[in-house]
Amino acid sequence: MTSSPKHAQEDQTISPQKRLCDYCSNATALLYCRADSAKLCFLCDRVIHSGNQLFSKHARSPLCDACDSSPASVFCSTESSVLCQNCDWERHRLSLSPVHNRRPLEGFTGCPSVSELQAIVGFEEVGHKTLFLSNESGGDEIDGFSDLFVWDPPFVVGLDDLIGSTDSAHDFEAMRVPPLPKNRNAACGQYKEEILNQLRHLMKLEPNLNCENVDAEPLASFQSLMPQQNEQPERMSIGFADNAEPIAFPAFEANAIQWCTDRDEAANQLCLPNSLKRKYLEENPVVPDKRLDTGGSVSHANDGIEAQSRYDPTKYEASSALQRVAPHDLNSQERDFAISRYKEKRKTRRYDKQIRYESRKVRAESRTRIKGRFAKIHH
């Protein structure tokens, strides 16, 4: 490890001016709403997205600690930062030690209560009482919660680990049950204090603002959406592979928080509009490297489910990524770089067809056709 959290924080220039809430232009923005293309503080997020059921469907994510302008999708516990995919890539690509502890970050929709917001940003074990106590004492106890944000990622044996195993960077303990994180969702990045401050502020206003009767059973609405803990070792062992069975999410309910991850259908419908994903993929420097990306036979791999059934993408991609880049052509650093890039790219890959506009799909399905082609409708 070349960059400790402290070091990372020194590198990080926290700039409140850049993070001003787009709505009130006053508070520090902590969330990003893709649908609104807006940076928002907790309060404005609440105000805006409790307005009606349609708005409440907007998927929000933590704001990237690095660029302050994009939705974060990765939490790096080594740097204690939440990062968007671009920044995550930039940072960890250049890092000489690519084994920072990172994990996908989950967004949310709906109109979360303070309790749920606590859970979302990783303060679920803090509790209301402690939150107020912390407030009364000026918030200096924030560091007292620091252990809540520590999560030692488990050593597990997955394909990715095996790919990188030749550099003997890992000491595998096959079959070892990974320790569960103290606070699975702790991912508040560099703005812990601001998050706590705004949570406290929200809590004071909660009786007036609460758009749901969730506090009767705080957290219940989204805890039920979380993977069972006893599933975690298995999920971990597959390294969040894209071809993993998606989590079965309940149907969307306007006021229920929906956890979004990159690996399930809900994520692609709620978290990141396909247009944005496409745009991101086009702009993201992660993607274009001819040596890795121009496998002709792979070019249609994301066209449909059929493609998925044709081969095991994990096995194929892993082996082909290494085969196409002949090992003897690369030194170990380049190889690590290529592999880490492959891993990053795989995180965002989807194999099922993505529908950008459901309304167009509905219309297309109901349109008259002649031999499969759309037919003119004569009025």
Place this chain on the structure above:
DNA sequence: AAACTTTCTTGTGGCTATTCTGCGG
């Protein structure tokens, strides 16, 4: 600057023709 109108571009699914792949003679 905001509201409104017009023009241009995009995305959607079922079918078919074409291309690719594997196998046996």
Place this chain on the structure above:
DNA sequence: TCCGCAGAATAGCCACAAGAAAGTT
């Protein structure tokens, strides 16, 4: 090694509402 066949995979076509962009008031 070449050829033919069968089956699988892929590309392209179609119309038009929705969305985006540009222009006007």
